[in-house]
Amino acid sequence: MSTDDFADRVPHATSEACVESAVSATSNPCVESAVSATSNPRVESTESSTSEARADSTESSTGDARADSDVSITGDPRPHFAPGTTGDNRGDFTAHRVPPETAKGILRPREQLRTFTHSRLSAGPAVNRYVEWYWAVRWDRRGLPTYRSEILSYPAVNLTFEREPDHTGGFITGVTTTKYIRELHGEGETFGVKFRAGGFGAFTGLDVGAIRDTAVELTEVLPEAVGLTEQVLAAATLEERRAIVESFLADVAQHRAISDDTAYRLVLDIVTAMEHDPDLTRVDQVTDRFDIPVRSLQRLFRRYVGAGPKWVLRRYRLQDGAHLLAEGRTTDLADLAVELGYFDQAHFSREFASEIGMPPLEYARSALASEG
Numbered sequence: 001m002s003t004d005d006f007a008d009r010v011p012h013a014t015s016e017a018c019v020e021s022a023v024s025a026t027s028n029p030c031v032e033s034a035v036s037a038t039s040n041p042r043v044e045s046t047e048s049s050t051s052e053a054r055a056d057s058t059e060s061s062t063g064d065a066r067a068d069s070d071v072s073i074t075g076d077p078r079p080h081f082a083p084g085t086t087g088d089n090r091g092d093f094t095a096h097r098v099p100p101e102t103a104k105g106i107l108r109p110r111e112q113l114r115t116f117t118h119s120r121l122s123a124g125p126a127v128n129r130y131v132e133w134y135w136a137v138r139w140d141r142r143g144l145p146t147y148r149s150e151i152l153s154y155p156a157v158n159l160t161f162e163r164e165p166d167h168t169g170g171f172i173t174g175v176t177t178t179k180y181i182r183e184l185h186g187e188g189e190t191f192g193v194k195f196r197a198g199g200f201g202a203f204t205g206l207d208v209g210a211i212r213d214t215a216v217e218l219t220e221v222l223p224e225a226v227g228l229t230e231q232v233l234a235a236a237t238l239e240e241r242r243a244i245v246e247s248f249l250a251d252v253a254q255h256r257a258i259s260d261d262t263a264y265r266l267v268l269d270i271v272t273a274m275e276h277d278p279d280l281t282r283v284d285q286v287t288d289r290f291d292i293p294v295r296s297l298q299r300l301f302r303r304y305v306g307a308g309p310k311w312v313l314r315r316y317r318l319q320d321g322a323h324l325l326a327e328g329r330t331t332d333l334a335d336l337a338v339e340l341g342y343f344d345q346a347h348f349s350r351e352f353a354s355e356i357g358m359p360p361l362e363y364a365r366s367a368l369a370s371e372g
Contacts, residue, residue, distance in 0.1 A: 104323050107150040107179070107356065108367045115139060115147050116184065121242055126250045130199035132156070134242050138189040146185040152319055152356070153180050155271070155305055155312045157200035157208060159218065161232045161241075164188035170218030170229035172200075174211030175306035179355060191232060191241050197271040197312070198304035202264035203253070208306035224252055266290070267304045270297075274309075275316045281341025283309050317341055318355055321348070325360055326367035333360055 103109035106118070116139035123131040141147055153176045160171050165186035201208040204221065211221075218225045228248055235241045252258075270290055273280055280286060286309055287294050301309050317340040324330050337348035352360045 103326070105152050105154060105319055107152060107322060107326075107363075109323075109326055110367065112149055115141075115149070119238060121238055124242070124246050127246050127253075130195055130203040131246075131249070132194050132196045132199070134238070134245070135192045135194060136190065136238050136241075137192075139184045140187045141185050142187055146183050149182045149184055150357075151176075151180040151182070152315070152322060154194065154197070154319075155307055155315055156197050157195045157211070157306065159193040159195070159200075159245075161191045161229050162188070163190075163233050168229070168233070170225060170232075171215045172211065172218055172221045173215040174208060174213060177213055177307055177311060179357065189233075191238070193245055196268060198264050198267035201304040201306070202261045202267075203249075203258060207303050209302040212306045222252065224248075224255070263300060264304060266292075267300060270309075271305070271312065274313050278320075278339065278341070281313060281317065283313070286313075313341075314351070318352065321352060321360070322356060322363065325364040328364070328368050331361070331364065336360075 103113070106112050112118075116137050119136045121134040121136075122128075123133055139147070155175050157175065158173045160173065162169055162171065165188065195203070198208075200206070206221070218229065225248065228244075232241050232244050235244055270286060273289065274286065280289070283294060283297070286292075287297055290297075292300075297309050301307065301312065305312060307315075321336060321340050324336065330336050333349065334345045337343075337345045340348060342348040342351070349360055352363070356363055358366070
């Protein structure tokens with residue numbers, strides 16, 4: 001993991017002012033309408049009902065494949081940038097991030113990646129201010145039992161185009177604060193757009209916290225998207241699908257005259273530090289580094305990310321822990337707990353079991369046993 005110090009890139013003098021300006025804006029009424037409707041039946045169940053309360057807490061936290069190819073499940077988990085660029089110019093969006101190793105965030109990855117194919121593509125320059133990468137899943141379970149796919153999601157909004165035996169459609173899924181479960185049956189596919197943390201809120205002007213842990217029809221949030229799902233799913237290749245989506249998003253941005261958002265740039269800097277600096281494990285460290293009051297940070301994260309800063313920190317550290325265990329890279333839980341920023345092994349083990357559904361070593365054994 002990278003230990004880069006991101007503090008020097010943040011415009012400290014304007015941080016709080018841009019937060020107050022951002023969170024005082026009126027939420028878009030289409031979100032209020034969308035989230036008041038019954039959730040789409042394609043949204044599967046999640047586990048652990050206490051995540052939302054924990055997400056907004058400010059107590060101490062726990063802490064290259066190129067654009068047109070599939071991403072290997074092995075590789076460097078650190079952020080990647082275009083040749084000739086560094087993390088220090090990320091705020092200008094001139095550097096694009098190559099999608100990370102495919103297995104990150106997928107629980108028992110070897111087992112799951114034998115059940116479906118999974119690819120990730122980089123976002124192009126026209127949209128990478130808001131979109132981080134694209135992903136695609138295909139499966140064929142005809143004549144086979146339903147498969148239960150489990151994901152420890154990134155703190156981001158996803159736009160998905162889905163085709164399954166019982167439904168076809170486009171959906172916006174908010175940040176999922178619990179383990180995400182999807183039951184795969186028959187033959188199906190999903191093409192997804194993973195927005196940057198905060199990117200969907202900056203692109204649409206919506207309060208992303210309003211769609212946390214739920215999914216809504218795409219056209220409820222983006223009325224301009226009528227017919228887009230059919231167009232995307234009719235495309236023969238992932239690259240063609242990406243081009244269709246990017247053209248649509250670029251047209252929306254131009255039509256809506258979406259302007260630069262200083263608060264969103266701050267969110268990107270903070271979230272990047274949270275994800276890639278293993279020494280950043282508590283909310284008070286974040287507020288100190290970025291010179292922002294804790295309440296302002298909470299409001300900023302609700303508006304743009306959709307979950308509290310403590311939850312985001314914890315989610316990244318749990319993703320790291322689950323990935324290392326599934327890869328067989330560690331069996332020393334005491335050392336792992338310290339590396340991830342937990343007070344001790346007991347705290348890590350309890351939280352891991354609560355979020356993932358089994359103790360760390362049991363999870364490691366099940367993940368490694370699925371290799372055969």
